[in-house]
Amino acid sequence: MLEKSHKHITCSTCVGRKNSLLGSLCNDEIDHVNAHKACNYYKKHQSLFLEGSFPRGVFCINEGMVKIFQRGDEGKEQIIHIAKSGEMVGFRSMFSETPYRVAAETLEESNICFISKEDFLNMMDSNPVLRNGIIKELSRELSDRADFITNMAQKSVRERLAFTMIILLDIYEKEPINLSREDLANFVGTATETLIRLLKDFKEEGIIEVHTRKISVLNKEKLFSIAGK
Amino acid sequence: MLEKSHKHITCSTCVGRKNSLLGSLCNDEIDHVNAHKACNYYKKHQSLFLEGSFPRGVFCINEGMVKIFQRGDEGKEQIIHIAKSGEMVGFRSMFSETPYRVAAETLEESNICFISKEDFLNMMDSNPVLRNGIIKELSRELSDRADFITNMAQKSVRERLAFTMIILLDIYEKEPINLSREDLANFVGTATETLIRLLKDFKEEGIIEVHTRKISVLNKEKLFSIAGK
């Protein structure tokens, strides 16, 4: 269970870090981060940063989930990404030295650390593995977003829902998908009502099982075949 | 007029390079690139690389235009970006060490140079300005793609067309927009027929002027107001 406190989280024992961008840090570097970072407990639906504000550092998710989204003209959110334990958020705009064009908010209670821009950039200068890892990560995300764009442009909402659920399966792993209908609709890029109707279809087709808000996938194969590819 | 030859293009006098990612190179580095790169003349509609192939280096556009696109499930293209003189293409997948997820093809006759992966990565290792420029560029593009996704998800085709034309205005500068209706539709993310109908509307509303395939914008303000923002 998650510690509901501002207790310090030790980087050297952080489970998420192993497979993260900071996995390459040597002991000295880890100790430095550990001494300089700030740890915070976030409640559900708390904001990490807002569109338009200036990046002051990076956020490291120790535990919990964070949605990255943009608000369209009519205020409707478009979820771009859902980040979980081990992921870092907020460094993209930091590099481009521009205000955030996305916002970040917890989806559940979370423990999240903060590393200042200065510390992080220094580490990058002195650590080629970290640097290359970040370049690789940025490139990987660019490819993902190209796929996202093509899906949005060419697939029906039903197909996009299937595609989105496949992504969510990876994120939630063995756990049932636990998102509000509105968030799910904002990830798929559709109206909440449309999303609910399609969930009903999936339920009737035996693809998913729903317990109140939690969604379990029963037939992954069928999801793939609907998503196409 | 464009030289229709495989004549060597000299980096030190390349107009596009000044404002490009390679603008930061010192004389030695430029000489090195100049000696090692390959220059090529491309006809209209020639491919630089295909989806699925492995990156062997980066392409530097000296003159001309290149569309970056994905093919969706039914073979329909989704244009992700249009690159022009001074831009580099093909380095994103090179960093992630994965096959290209997008393809690149000239929209018009072009002179394009090629720098091998090895040379380019060596330059990046030794040149922090280049390296940071690339990180900045990748981050900037990630933001652009987030906007692209939100637009796709939330705007009508009419609004997206206006938005796309604003982007194309930047790309074509003073020149009229010169794209096939199909390419334009594949950039906006709609059917060619729908696009043609909307162009007709824009024409009747006095927003654009059309001479065969070439489109000139008469009322930029109105485009902005339709695009929203």
Added chain:
DNA sequence: TTGAAAAAATGACAATCATCATATTTCAAA
């Protein structure tokens, strides 16, 4: 210049999907 192929344009029609209204369920605070 001409003829054939490709591109652009138009029409008819149907399906998808958003919107608005309203009902029902769930959840959390009192």
Added chain:
DNA sequence: TTTGAAATATGATGATTGTCATTTTTTCAA
């Protein structure tokens, strides 16, 4: 446990947009 608000669900309806068929225009090579 009750209660009110938020979330979820359902229904009715119409606009947007994709598809298919066909015509017109443009392009380019012979």
